[in-house]
Amino acid sequence: xxxxxxSLSLAAMALPMLAQGLTKTDKxxxxxxxxxxxxxxxxxxxxxxxxxxxxxxxxxxxxWETWQSDRSHGFHNFLVASGxxxxxxxxxxxxxxxxxxxxxxxxxxxxxxKDAELDKIxxxxxxxxxxxxxxxxxxxxxxxxxxxNKQLENxxxxxxxxxxxxxxxxGADGAFGNKLNFETYNLGHLITSSxxxxxxxxxxxxxxxxxxxADFLYEFCMKNPSELAKNAxxxxxxxxxxxMYRETGNKKYLELAQRLIDIRGTVPDxxxxxxxxxxxxxxxxAMGHAxxxxxxxxxxxxxxxxxGEAQLMKNLTSIWEDIVTRKMYINGACGALYDGTSPxxxxxxxxxxxxxxxxxxRPYQLPQSxxxxxxxxxxxxxxxxxxxxxxxxxGKYTDLVENCFFNSILCxxxxxxxxxxxxxxxRVSDELxxxxxWPKERQDxxxxxxxxxxxxxxxxxxxxxxxxxxKDGIYVNLYGEDELNTSIDGIGxxxxxxxxxxxxxxxxKLTFAKLKKNKGFAMKLRLPAWCEKYDLQVNGEAIxxxxxxxxxxxxxxxxxQGDEIAFNMEMRTKLVEAxxxxxxxxxxxxxQRGPIIYCLESQDLNGxxxxxxxxxxxxxxxxxxxxxDGSRVIALETEAYNRGESSWKGSLYRELGKDKKKTTIRLxxxxxxxxxxxxxxxxxxxxxx
Numbered sequence: 001x002x003x004x005x006x007s008l009s010l011a012a013m014a015l016p017m018l019a020q021g022l023t024k025t026d027k028x029x030x031x032x033x034x035x036x037x038x039x040x041x042x043x044x045x046x047x048x049x050x051x052x053x054x055x056x057x058x059x060x061x062x063x064w065e066t067w068q069s070d071r072s073h074g075f076h077n078f079l080v081a082s083g084x085x086x087x088x089x090x091x092x093x094x095x096x097x098x099x100x101x102x103x104x105x106x107x108x109x110x111x112x113x114k115d116a117e118l119d120k121i122x123x124x125x126x127x128x129x130x131x132x133x134x135x136x137x138x139x140x141x142x143x144x145x146x147x148x149n150k151q152l153e154n155x156x157x158x159x160x161x162x163x164x165x166x167x168x169x170x171g172a173d174g175a176f177g178n179k180l181n182f183e184t185y186n187l188g189h190l191i192t193s194s195x196x197x198x199x200x201x202x203x204x205x206x207x208x209x210x211x212x213x214a215d216f217l218y219e220f221c222m223k224n225p226s227e228l229a230k231n232a233x234x235x236x237x238x239x240x241x242x243x244m245y246r247e248t249g250n251k252k253y254l255e256l257a258q259r260l261i262d263i264r265g266t267v268p269d270x271x272x273x274x275x276x277x278x279x280x281x282x283x284x285x286a287m288g289h290a291x292x293x294x295x296x297x298x299x300x301x302x303x304x305x306x307x308g309e310a311q312l313m314k315n316l317t318s319i320w321e322d323i324v325t326r327k328m329y330i331n332g333a334c335g336a337l338y339d340g341t342s343p344x345x346x347x348x349x350x351x352x353x354x355x356x357x358x359x360x361x362r363p364y365q366l367p368q369s370x371x372x373x374x375x376x377x378x379x380x381x382x383x384x385x386x387x388x389x390x391x392x393x394x395g396k397y398t399d400l401v402e403n404c405f406f407n408s409i410l411c412x413x414x415x416x417x418x419x420x421x422x423x424x425x426x427r428v429s430d431e432l433x434x435x436x437x438w439p440k441e442r443q444d445x446x447x448x449x450x451x452x453x454x455x456x457x458x459x460x461x462x463x464x465x466x467x468x469x470x471k472d473g474i475y476v477n478l479y480g481e482d483e484l485n486t487s488i489d490g491i492g493x494x495x496x497x498x499x500x501x502x503x504x505x506x507x508x509k510l511t512f513a514k515l516k517k518n519k520g521f522a523m524k525l526r527l528p529a530w531c532e533k534y535d536l537q538v539n540g541e542a543i544x545x546x547x548x549x550x551x552x553x554x555x556x557x558x559x560x561q562g563d564e565i566a567f568n569m570e571m572r573t574k575l576v577e578a579x580x581x582x583x584x585x586x587x588x589x590x591x592q593r594g595p596i597i598y599c600l601e602s603q604d605l606n607g608x609x610x611x612x613x614x615x616x617x618x619x620x621x622x623x624x625x626x627x628x629d630g631s632r633v634i635a636l637e638t639e640a641y642n643r644g645e646s647s648w649k650g651s652l653y654r655e656l657g658k659d660k661k662k663t664t665i666r667l668x669x670x671x672x673x674x675x676x677x678x679x680x681x682x683x684x685x686x687x688x689x
Contacts, residue, residue: 022196022464023302024246025390030308032393033468033475037486038199039111041463046481047503048462050631051410055460056109059417062444063102063456064121071445074099075125077141081148082131089145096141097186097236098453099125103206104193105457111200112463122197126206129190133209137216138175139190140183175220176231179274184228187213188236195240195247214244218256221263229263233274234292234376234450238299239383242306257303261312264296272342273356281311284318286327286360287342290335290372293360294380301387313391320388323381324400326363330576330590330683331407331597331670332400333373333424334381337361338437364581368427368684370436375412375421375451378404379458386465389477393470395551398477399529405462405478406503407597410671412455414442415629420452421674426599426683429611431648441678467496473522475552479508492516503595504623504634506531506569515561523559524552525567530594533570539563569594573621573636575687588684589615591636591667593623598636598667602680608663610680611648614641614688615665628668629675636667641688660688 022038025031043049067074073090078099080087103125110118133139176183194210197203217237221228232238238260245253265279273288275296286293297319304312328334335358342356344365358372382404389397412421419442428440438446446452467484468475474484479502485495495514500507510523527534527548536543536553547554555565571594578585591598602610619638626635641660648654673681 022461023243023387023390025305026469028246028305028390031305031390033390033470035390035464036467036469036484038108038196038464040486041466041482041484042112043463043480043482044497046501048480048482051459052112052463054415054417054631055105055456056113056115059413059456060102060106060109060118060460062418063105063453066445067099067102069445072449074449075128077145078125078128078132081139081141081144082128083148084128084131086152087145088149089142092182092448093140093142093180094182094185094234094450096139097182097189098449100186100189100193101453101457104189104196105453105460107193107197107200108457108460108464119201122201122206126197126209129209130205133212136219137212137214139209139213140175140181140186142181143175176227179231179233181231182233184217184231184237185234187217188238188240191240191244192236195243198247210240210244211248214241214253214256217241218252221256221259225259225263226266228260229266229276232260232264232276232296234289235260235295235299238296239302242299242302245306254306257299258307261300261303271356272354273359277354281315283315285322286319286334288356288359290358290360290377291374291380294334294377294384298380298383298387301384301391305387305391316384316388320384322363323360327360327366328381329366329371329373329408329426330578330592331411331424331426332381332404333371333378333408333426335359335372335374335377336366338370338372364579364583366578366582366584368584368682369425369429369432371423371425371427373408373424373426375409375424376454378408378412378424379454382409382458390468393475393550393552395526396529398465398475398526399551401465402478402528402595405459405465406595407670409455409458411673412451413459415631415672415675419444420446420455422446422448422451426670428679428681430680431611440674442674466498470522470524473524473554473556475524475526476510477526479503479526483513485514491519491521506534506571506594508567508569510565510567512559512561512563515559515563520556520558522554522556523565524554525565527551527553528569528595530574530592531569531571535566535568537566540566575615575617575619577687578684585684587686589617589687590683591615591621591685593621593634593636596634597670597683599670599673599681599683600665600667600685601673601676603676604635604666604668606663608642609645610682612643612645613663613665614643614660614686616640616688624666628672631672631675633669633672635669637664638667639663640665640685 022035026034043052066072074095077089079085106118106122132144190213191210194207198207241253241257261280264276267276270276275288275293300312301316337359339357340359340361341353344362358374382401385397385400411424421442422438466478466482479500483497487493493514493516497511497513499509573593575589576592577589580586621636621638624635624637639662642663643657643660645657670683
């Protein structure tokens with residue numbers, strides 16, 4: 001059937017929730033749904049099952065080895081800070097937070113596998129964190145190591161120089177001296193990781209560290225808010241404060257979340273790059289550093305779900321529209337510029353212009369070869385959209401959650417699960433006459449290592465975005481071979497199994513394998529924006545009058561064990577064009593099939609120059625199953641044109657050539673590019689009329 005919006009009233013039943021997912025919004029007054037509890041959803045096969053196997057059996061272990069190596073020094077810093085060894089701090093100051101992100105990935109894997117070896121690894125690291133943390137909750141290994149070494153220098157040589165973290169004292173004299181020390185970023189990820197670890201393992205040792213860290217932030221914020229306001233770079237602590245409130249019910253953490261937003265704009269030398277030139281409630285467009293921005297917006301969305309402040313949602317809605325309709329790439333990536341200026345326009349005084357980096361640019365300023373698109377920014381975009389969905393139940397947000405997962409986050413890690421991108425351009429050319437700041441090939445260790453553990457923790461948690469529980473039923477957000485096994489008050493135990501070859505096939509089957517009570521509630525199936533036609537059946541009978549509301553198909557009935565929903569989405573290949581104001585994409589098209597964005601790689605062109613390929617406006621595609629680095633993918637083949645032009649070397653302009661020969665091209669999913677050695681790549685391809 002075609003997409004329709006029918007008015008069908010729901011006799012909605014109130015279903016209290018038992019949910020402790022990544023964001024525990026089941027009791028948030030202004031949230032309409034909550035993610036499924038940690039441990040309740042697992043991939044049982046298919047696309048995400050294959051990926052999770054790589055992440056859980058190879059990636060988390062590989063990264064643990066990296067943290068222990070002489071390249072990263074991440075674990076070394078905790079060994080020194082905890083007193084287990086002597087030495088100096090090495091590496092960037094944000095490595096603490098990056099290790100907490102890695103631990104969150106391990107905890108998320110453990111919630112599914114219950115791997116005892118992973119539990120030991122986590123306990124080993126957590127033991128160092130416990131011994132490193134000051135009694136007042138402050139922890140930042142650069143500061144702690146500096147103070148420890150001062151103590152050692154002053155110690156009497158005849159005394160026992162064995163030092164533990166508590167020997168540092170109760171102060172934090174070196175705290176928040178420089179916003180680029182990323183202390184609040186580190187503390188925020190500590191708090192979030194500790195909550196996930198508690199929910200995954202039931203243990204509280206690490207969670208106690210998170211509580212102490214949150215208490216330290218609260219006390220510091222109440223006593224010296226202006227100082228804390230200046231230290232909000234990549235503000236993970238905004239989300240963390242809200243989640244600590246949800247986990248404990250202690251209202252001081254909600255007060256902290258509120259104050260952290262209120263004090264923005266009080267910084268005397270605030271910048272657009274850090275979104276603090278003026279207060280958040282005055283901001284209606286996305287600006288500045290894209291990671292800092294999307295973390296801020298995610299934290300504000302968390303605060304909205306607890307307070308319901310209408311102004312916050314007004315800001316978020318406007319910013320979201322600005323990003324999605326003017327500043328976001330086709331694959332959900334954002335943060336187009338390596339470096340730029342803000343505000344960038346002719347109607348501003350020159351002395352108001354500031355430098356920005358890794359940032360949003362002007363509306364429609366979306367370069368391809370020089371696209372920055374830091375993986376952390378793409379993750380931030382997903383986190384913001386997830387929270388906006390929890391607050392509204394609107395499918396336009398979960399559409400973007402899915403887009404980011406498939407097309408701008410998954411590309412950040414190699415198919416073998418050991419190498420990572422920092423930036424994600426949409427075009428890579430050997431002819432580019434300058435060297436960009438970050439490598440064109442994935443690396444197992446990047447000097448700025450924030451993206452790899454962030455990518456890993458996010459992808460290890462994809463299963464917990466698949467379903468949400470609302471007061472009137474269950475949302476099915478992501479499609480994949482999985483099962484939901486949980487208990488819901490008013491329904492009881494439920495085992496829901498999903499069978500599908502998504503994203504390669506649009507056929508989805510949902511079966512109630514266990515449902516003890518014959519209870520009336522709604523099943524809400526996301527209807528992706530890319531889907532134009534679909535068929536829907538329940539127990540073999542066509543459902544022609546189901547309501548479509550907010551991007552979800554709503555089926556309300558008294559479900560029973562054995563009931564089966566068949567949802568078949570037509571999945572055709574499309575040529576997509578960009579708004580003409582996106583100058584670098586004019587006269588070009590991108591290829592999309594279902595939720596997957598495709599690209600052209602030089603490895604598949606048999607020597608044809610990637611810049612000589614043009615694709616017909618009426619191209620017909622066929623699907624081809626293949627593997628890349630051992631991973632199953634569906635490629636696309638079509639007939640295109642090889643314009644066979646001569647070299648552009650030494651030329652800036654020339655007359656349009658008329659020669660063109662037919663050639664067969666193969667396109668692969670964008671997330672899979674760069675896994676067959678160094679080569680050229682493009683998402684946007686010139687169209688031949």
